[in-house]
Amino acid sequence: EPEVTQTPSHQVTQMGQEVILRCVPISNHLYFYWYRQILGQKVEFLVSFYNNEISEKSEIFDDQFSVERPDGSNFTLKIRSTKLEDSAMYFCASRDRGYRSNQPQHFGDGTRLSIL
């Protein structure tokens, strides 16, 4: 069964450094998402992306965050200058075309980001 893949599985970065989290969505999907889950807390929406532009973003997704679909397969999340509070599990998800009511989002296994 096709799946969303994320790399790396664990990223350790010094505070203030840039980090890029990578995702390969399911190949025929058109809608892409990033979520994060701070340890012990709820999964929180960050951003949705469709047709090469952001559809919606949350308050968390400030100007330190950016997303890109540099080619036909990858979908990346960049954090320009990481803070301690960015430590979390980051999940990528994708959704197929079709009427939104019927389409689930499929998630990757996540990247655990640890900021030191």
Place this chain on the structure above:
Amino acid sequence: SQQGEEDPQALSIQEGENATMNCSYKTSINNLQWYRQNSGRGLVHLILIRSNEREKHSGRLRVTLDTSKKSSSLLITASRAADTASYFCATDSPQAAGNKLTFGGGTRVLVKP
């Protein structure tokens, strides 16, 4: 409570028993989805129920939706040790331009062999 709140927060049952967990939400929805998360892993989609549906089955899973009460339940029948995980409901609201999901806090289920 916030959009997508599950109860109970934790549930411990014996293998073979049924597990029931509930989810409440506040806004109108396009659909409600249930996900499973094993410790430290990603979210696995279990079942999607549309706002115009009342009940849905998938294998040992049964989901109900009551839009008048803004609540849903997930029943796992004949539980197995492998069902040990956290279960989350997530809602897709028509107000969300990008079809974002809003997750609840989850129910941690422990199935004892």
